[in-house]
Amino acid sequence: MVDPFVFYLAIFVLAIFVGYYVVWSVTPALHTPLMAVTNAISSVIIVGALIAAAANANVENGWIAKGAGGLAAGLAAVNIFGGFLVTQRMLAMYKKKEKK
Amino acid sequence: MVDPFVFYLAIFVLAIFVGYYVVWSVTPALHTPLMAVTNAISSVIIVGALIAAAANANVENGWIAKGAGGLAAGLAAVNIFGGFLVTQRMLAMYKKKEKK
Amino acid sequence: MNADLAALLYLVSGVLFILALRGLSSPETSRQGNNFGMLGMAIAIATTLWLVSPDTTTLMIIVGAVVIGGGIGALIARSIKMTAMPQLVAAFHSLVGLAAVAVAAAAFYAPESFHIATADGGIKMSSLIELALGTAIGAITFTGSVIAFAKLNGNMSGAPIMLPARHLINIAIAVAIVALVVMTIQDGGRTAWHFWAIAGLSLLIGVLLIIPIGGADMPVVVSMLNSYSGWAAAALGFTLENVALIITGALVGSSGAILSYIMCKAMNRSFISVILGGFGAADGATAAATGIQRSYKAGSADDAAFIMKNASKVIIVPGYGMASAQAQHSVREMADMLKKEGVDVKYAIHPVAGRMPGHMNVLLAEANVPYDEVFELEDINNEFSQCDVAYVIGANDVTNPLAKTDPQSPIFGMPILDVEKAKTVLFVKRSMGGVGYAGVDNELFYRDNTMMLLGDAKKMTDEIVKGL
Amino acid sequence: MNADLAALLYLVSGVLFILALRGLSSPETSRQGNNFGMLGMAIAIATTLWLVSPDTTTLMIIVGAVVIGGGIGALIARSIKMTAMPQLVAAFHSLVGLAAVAVAAAAFYAPESFHIATADGGIKMSSLIELALGTAIGAITFTGSVIAFAKLNGNMSGAPIMLPARHLINIAIAVAIVALVVMTIQDGGRTAWHFWAIAGLSLLIGVLLIIPIGGADMPVVVSMLNSYSGWAAAALGFTLENVALIITGALVGSSGAILSYIMCKAMNRSFISVILGGFGAADGATAAATGIQRSYKAGSADDAAFIMKNASKVIIVPGYGMASAQAQHSVREMADMLKKEGVDVKYAIHPVAGRMPGHMNVLLAEANVPYDEVFELEDINNEFSQCDVAYVIGANDVTNPLAKTDPQSPIFGMPILDVEKAKTVLFVKRSMGGVGYAGVDNELFYRDNTMMLLGDAKKMTDEIVKGL
Numbered sequence A, B: 001m002v003d004p005f006v007f008y009l010a011i012f013v014l015a016i017f018v019g020y021y022v023v024w025s026v027t028p029a030l031h032t033p034l035m036a037v038t039n040a041i042s043s044v045i046i047v048g049a050l051i052a053a054a055a056n057a058n059v060e061n062g063w064i065a066k067g068a069g070g071l072a073a074g075l076a077a078v079n080i081f082g083g084f085l086v087t088q089r090m091l092a093m094y095k096k097k098e099k100k
Numbered sequence C, D: 001m002n003a004d005l006a007a008l009l010y011l012v013s014g015v016l017f018i019l020a021l022r023g024l025s026s027p028e029t030s031r032q033g034n035n036f037g038m039l040g041m042a043i044a045i046a047t048t049l050w051l052v053s054p055d056t057t058t059l060m061i062i063v064g065a066v067v068i069g070g071g072i073g074a075l076i077a078r079s080i081k082m083t084a085m086p087q088l089v090a091a092f093h094s095l096v097g098l099a100a101v102a103v104a105a106a107a108f109y110a111p112e113s114f115h116i117a118t119a120d121g122g123i124k125m126s127s128l129i130e131l132a133l134g135t136a137i138g139a140i141t142f143t144g145s146v147i148a149f150a151k152l153n154g155n156m157s158g159a160p161i162m163l164p165a166r167h168l169i170n171i172a173i174a175v176a177i178v179a180l181v182v183m184t185i186q187d188g189g190r191t192a193w194h195f196w197a198i199a200g201l202s203l204l205i206g207v208l209l210i211i212p213i214g215g216a217d218m219p220v221v222v223s224m225l226n227s228y229s230g231w232a233a234a235a236l237g238f239t240l241e242n243v244a245l246i247i248t249g250a251l252v253g254s255s256g257a258i259l260s261y262i263m264c265k266a267m268n269r270s271f272i273s274v275i276l277g278g279f280g281a282a283d284g285a286t287a288a289a290t291g292i293q294r295s296y297k298a299g300s301a302d303d304a305a306f307i308m309k310n311a312s313k314v315i316i317v318p319g320y321g322m323a324s325a326q327a328q329h330s331v332r333e334m335a336d337m338l339k340k341e342g343v344d345v346k347y348a349i350h351p352v353a354g355r356m357p358g359h360m361n362v363l364l365a366e367a368n369v370p371y372d373e374v375f376e377l378e379d380i381n382n383e384f385s386q387c388d389v390a391y392v393i394g395a396n397d398v399t400n401p402l403a404k405t406d407p408q409s410p411i412f413g414m415p416i417l418d419v420e421k422a423k424t425v426l427f428v429k430r431s432m433g434g435v436g437y438a439g440v441d442n443e444l445f446y447r448d449n450t451m452m453l454l455g456d457a458k459k460m461t462d463e464i465v466k467g468l
């Protein structure tokens, strides 16, 4: 059996290639929304926060983990809602010339 | 434990994205070498051929596998040498204007 | 089976994030892309909740956190001014950084929940390394972004703060962090203060790294920190064995790095020189003082209105001044009036006009300027020679011909908009003394075909609108 | 440990293959890219040999196969004419397809070696599906490529062969293949004839799919088969749990698909219409017959030499005729002479000029034409109006203005090179009767500013060189 780490590494390496190409293909006019949306998606770290919040409260330090998880979930939520909504707001403003 | 299949699938999906972007970024002037080199690299199927050739000769049908492996290795070798060398030959021809 | 399905769903959400960025390749597809992003996030969250099957307490914590956090986020997103985007992005980054530290702390205190505990109650070595990396990068992102926010938002002076021997201090702290990581590994992650020391020193280094960098270089810093937050997420993704987190980390990491690169390239500065700091307001004043006596032609709003009304082609060149005066709506109005007079109006955007990439585009979009009237440098630069008027509003460095002629100038080599080729250049700025971001005088002000319109960008444009 | 290291090495080789394709984004980096590709292949082979640690017999088989195969490959690579590249690529694809079938057969017969055997001596279901997929796609690639080779190489007429009820036959075979796959799964892969029946039927369908497609559509077919061979490799990669194979399969699969798309797009045809076949030499003759009476201006090589010597700008437009006459060296010579006379010479290449993507570029490169004198359609198309002479050598469809004006024409909507805007168009072809690939008459022949140079492309150009 191959150690899963190797797979994660492979996924990471390929994702860097994808990131490289996908970002270069973003039009410069949308670089500000790009910054906002990368911000939003990097808050997927909330999955870690949820796991932490679900830590067993009865083990030693369980409540520390739960608290940290709750904090992280809240912070990430600010970003998720804030990031996606502000991006949406910005993108809604980009309009083509109306045909007359 | 996550089934390795999921990892291979993830790698496959990401590699398709990479392939998409990397091929679109190939300059049209090099489309012929592109066809030749993809040909060469698809012969990495030779790894399967080598495994087949190394099959245990003593089990039932072992020799069939060995034979098929040898055949596949030979075919793939034609492609590997042929593909990379012809690409090299082509690429060597692309020259810039000499400075006078 | 559950784990397999979850991994698949995380893969789906990673792919949706890729599609979210891919959508940004054109305004038409961008909105759908953003929806993909939200869907991806929803899938990731739902999958995690399903996996951990939280009890009531946990659920209350989570719901509470998400409702409060989400509410604040939504509120900010609705009320924020478009001109404040650079600050906002910096503020958001700081939160991602802090969240990463909190998650790492939780994993450190409750390794069983994260499946990284060893049989004897310690933490796996590989996980400790990943956690330490995630903590350090997250903490640097946090304090660094806070400083960047304060500088951009004006809560803190933009001037670089240069501590003596700062490089030595930084190196010493970095060495200490590495030593602590080694200690915590040897000890299997059983000593809490190791973790907090790593976090604390990283917070400190985040501050020290950013204070010597001038306020105007903050956009590059923000982008760099964005990249860092990506790598922190990826490091934690390895610990959590989470495909979505790894893919996202790599995407965000690349994105930030590429944007920093694009900015440095368009400013013709090396990334290293930005990071080393010291570039900022200080040198500006001196450079500006030299040019102050030269003669220039000043004009009024009515003069400008007259010239533009009689032009057949006008190119508007917005810059940082338009953003700080919030003049984008007035500019759109002016353009509409001109178009009614039969004038052909276009906008020319330099890649680093304003204070963040795409800054001008988003402001013009806010003012309802159709994006097909807005052109990038390469696409419009050779049209200046055929246009009657270049209306430069709050842009300065990006039009400065010194970038082509004076190898001594700090902006030498930066590609510029060739506004000087227009028949007439109208230059809106508040005073002859004020300089742009790079702090250099602009030769254009003193040319024969230039007319200076001194005044606030918004007021001046509004007056021109009246004059039309 | 061994398995981990091997997986890492396969990842490295996959990444090297990505870099190999990435290198092709410009001629400067392409040679290094090719070296990366070779290195990646070497690593993949070495890793596999290390993993299987072959005994002497095995080693002899492998070395024998590689020496013979590699020798043949090297020989072909050295001796092949550049004009025969389309055939060569088709031939190579057929080998990949056949190799995939052979590997699948081996896995079917010796599942233990491939770690896909179940405890009771059968084969895992997922592996059986992957094997069946690999076999079917591989077999189709094999026979399909053989037919494509024969049509391109002239061993077989290019005319489409349309069996009656061919769609029905194809569907019936496809259904039979699916049924066989189900049977072999139910039976755990214990019955050899299942496998051979799948392979056999797939070989048959490969033939049936390609014979109705006209010879001139073969480039699209070759590219499509390239894509198939990629997917076959990826399917086997899943069985072999081999990262290099999976990555490569995805790369090759995308590459072939994108090239097919580019070709169809540039010809303004739908991929479906290519695959359904029937487009070919037949309709050409009739269409050409109609235009034969119209009057045109013919010229001699000396006339052409005189006109070009006195021009200040000449654009050369090569097409399939240059390839088939092997006139590229003569063209280069002519261009050199003209340049000596002070004439500005450039080359304009249409994306589907010739018979495969990039065909003209590789021929011109062979004739030592510097690639910075060679321009793509978008980059040069507006220069025709400023040039004195367009020297069209063996190109036809790609210059045909009908594509813009006649919605009935089979090439309508295809972007063309605007040679008609040149002051003088010199048109080299063998006869007024001959038509291009699309089989339509070219209105340009009868224009006032066109001079026809009737004769073989190479001979005509050589004579012009003498005239200069």
Ligand SMILES: NC(=O)c1ccc[n+]([C@@H]2O[C@H](COP(=O)([O-])OP(=O)(O)OC[C@H]3O[C@@H](n4cnc5c(N)ncnc54)[C@H](OP(=O)(O)O)[C@@H]3O)[C@@H](O)[C@H]2O)c1
Pocket (backbone or CB within 6 Å): C216, C217, C218, C219, C220, C263, C266, C267, C318, C319, C320, C321, C322, C324, C325, C351, C352, C353, C354, C355, C356, C357, C358, C359, C393, C394, C395, C396, C397, C398, C399, C428, C429, C430, C431, C432, C433, C434, C435, C436, C437, C438, C455, C456, C457, C458
């Ligand atoms: N966009 C990015 O991503 C980014 C990132 C980092 C750095 N930068 C740098 O930022 C600079 C951007 O260039 P730029 O041409 O846009 O701006 P700039 O060179 O910074 O010049 C701004 C101009 O606007 C005027 N101004 C300021 N406030 C005004 C107001 N309220 N009304 C009217 N005029 C006003 C200023 O003169 P007064 O003070 O006299 O009014 C000045 O002439 C470049 O040097 C670039 O390298 C950009």
Ligand SMILES: NC(=O)c1ccc[n+]([C@@H]2O[C@H](COP(=O)([O-])OP(=O)(O)OC[C@H]3O[C@@H](n4cnc5c(N)ncnc54)[C@H](OP(=O)(O)O)[C@@H]3O)[C@@H](O)[C@H]2O)c1
Pocket (backbone or CB within 6 Å): D216, D217, D218, D219, D220, D263, D266, D267, D318, D319, D320, D321, D322, D324, D325, D351, D352, D353, D354, D355, D356, D357, D358, D359, D393, D394, D395, D396, D397, D398, D399, D428, D429, D430, D431, D432, D433, D434, D435, D436, D437, D438, D455, D456, D457, D458
């Ligand atoms: N490049 C690709 O990837 C690709 C793929 C699929 C299809 N196609 C199709 O192929 C066509 C390519 O267009 P094209 O303009 O390059 O070529 P074309 O339209 O096929 O025309 C070839 C021309 O060359 C002349 N010719 C042939 N042999 C000659 C010789 N020995 N000496 C002088 N002239 C000779 C022919 O006339 P005579 O017979 O009178 O000499 C004809 O006018 C397009 O229709 C395209 O859609 C291309």
